[in-house]
Amino acid sequence: MIKLPRYIVSDRKGQYQETLTCIQRDSLSNHKEMNQSDQIDFTAKNDGSIGYQLLQNENYICFNGQKYRIKQADKDDEAYDNKRTVSATHIWFDCRYVYQYDTLPGKRKLSATDMMSFIFDQNELGNMGYTWEVVGSNETATFEDYGNKSGLDCINECIEKFNLVVVADNKHIKLVIMDQWQHKTNKTFRYIHDTPTFKASIDTTDLQNIAKVFGKTNAAADSTAIGTAVGSVSTMEADGAPVVIDPDNPTNVVQYLPNGSKWVMDSKITSNDETWYRVSTNGWVNEKYLTFDKEGDIQPEDRVITDVLGQGTIKAAETTNNGGRDDSTTTQPTTVKVYDSPFTPQNEVPGRTLNNGNQYRINASVSNGAGGKTWYQVATNEWICADDITFSGDTDVQPKEVKENDSDDASDNQSYSFPPYIVYDSKSISEWGERPGQAVSNDKIEDPVEMRKYALAQMKTEPEVNISLTYSGSDSFETGDMVFCDIPAENFTTWVTVVSVKYNPLSYSNVYEVSLNSTPTTLTDYELSIQSSLVNASRNASISLSNGLIAGPWTQKVGEI
Secondary structure, three states: OOOOOOOEEEOOOOOOEEEOOOEOHHHOEEEEEOOOEEEEEEEEEOOOOHHHHOOOOOOEEEEOOEEEEEEEEEEEEEOOEEEEEEEEEEHHHHHHHOEEEEEEEEEEEEEHHHHHHHHHHOOOOOOOOOEEEEEOOOOEEEEEEEEEEEHHHHHHHHHHHHOEEEEEEOOEEEEEEHHHHOEEEEEEEEEOOOEOEEEEEEEOOOOOOEEEEEOOEOOOOOOEEEEEEEEEEOOOOOOOEEEEOOOOOOOOEEEEEOOOOEEEEEEEEEEOOEEEEEEEOOEEEEHHHEEOOOOOOEOOOOOOOEEEEEEEEEOOOOEEEOOOOOOOEEEOOOEEEEEOOOOOOOOEEEEEEEEOOOEEEEEEEEOOOHHHOOEEEEEOOEEEEHHHEEOOOOOOEEEEEOOOOOOOOHHHHOOEOOOOEEEEOHHHHHHHOOOEOOOEEOOOOOOHHHHHHHHHHHOOOOOEEEEEEEEOOOOOOOOOEEEEEEEHHHOEEEEEEEEEEEEOOOOOOOOEEEEEOOOHHHHHHHHHHHHHHHHHHHHHHHHHHHOOOOOOOOOOOOOOO
8 A cells, every 4th residue: 555645734833733635636746946946836625624724824834844834825716616726835945034134344255154154143133043054165255245135145145156055954954065965876767668758958049158257347536626625524423524544445544623623625536426525645534524614614616627519698697786785786797707717716817808798609617616606618718607608599509518539438448456358168169169248247346266257157158958857667856866867769878967856746656757957067968969869870871871772862971972
């Protein structure tokens, strides 16, 4: 008598536990795929049992000592036929609810052990009972501000960065290198004998083995002259305003400026989307600690002259005269003054004024110049305030910046942490020829060696291989099993690794649906089988000719006459 395994359902509080008698046996499916899924699906028919009523979302199903949490329990009632369609996922996937809100500041090289420890063990919310271990991996990768993610996010990054495989025993998660996960067995897939179907496909559509790579870009950090500005420190911090040497790394504080003190500044710089002002040779203060509206303060000027092209009509700004009384008068000057510079100090150009209504060409501009105003250049060393010109006329043209070499690629002048270079996968090239593709970039990588690893991981240097079969023998299989595969019809005989299994433990005629690994070794073996088939076909054709049989009229070697 065949003894079938038991499926047990329990509520999430642990108060009830029942063996399921309501599963429709032919609907059951256990499906496990490497790093992707481990779930149980079935349809249950209402048999009046407690077990049927316990098939609710977030309750547990236990099978072979492993817990699965019900994620779907869809009710499907029709007259007296009451059913539920159930899908339950292994509880290791619930580590998505372990969440680390903190981050490790700055750039760091982290191993899988470092990552798992920070997310699971250094978590103020706790780890929800999950334990873990990393086996065989000491590699590191560079991360910036690592954290603010779930346990499942962390595990997926470990899988991607270090080519690890998850082996879970309920809430104990083991991350294992591929070589230790694979294990040889004495099992065999033999075509026809116990393997009725075999399917294999190779897709070379997205093949790429050459790419130009770009790492982290160096942000432009050139300082801008601002004239002679005077600002006041304005902060509620007890120590005052911190002065740093490097705005790109503002953790190195060299001194503090007391609140209310005034400081002369001559340049500014933008770093990490923040503006900093220079108060000493190597000292910079963040703009959030400064104000320029106190008595004696002088507004900073952006001493950058921008080439523009446009033309406008002179219209002097109105002036207001209080005359020492409460009432005031407004007048409209007929001419505007011309200055020799857009910056402080500036002087009027002797004997030079511009009349209202005249149109002038503009070829340069300064924003935030003298007096905090915008200034336009109307002739060599002749500047007028933007308040004294309008662009509302029919033939006026609003000034626009003139860019040199607009058609040039901006990336040509981009600075990188290491020079961009081309990555080649020599093994793939030797097998498939050169297959250049799109460039690969990562603005977080500063190490060219690490960038090469990243690029090779992003490119599809080997074709996508899908090999699947069905097995109807007496053996059982787990992911990671290495099985000898013998498919004479395809001349395919090699060791393969099971990466996905789907089966029905409650079926008397259980058939496994198996997917095999698509590693380069498997691909090479499959390619060799194709070559072997070609040799055999050629040999058979020769035998047919020698026996007087007619070979295919289109079959001949290249160059054969």
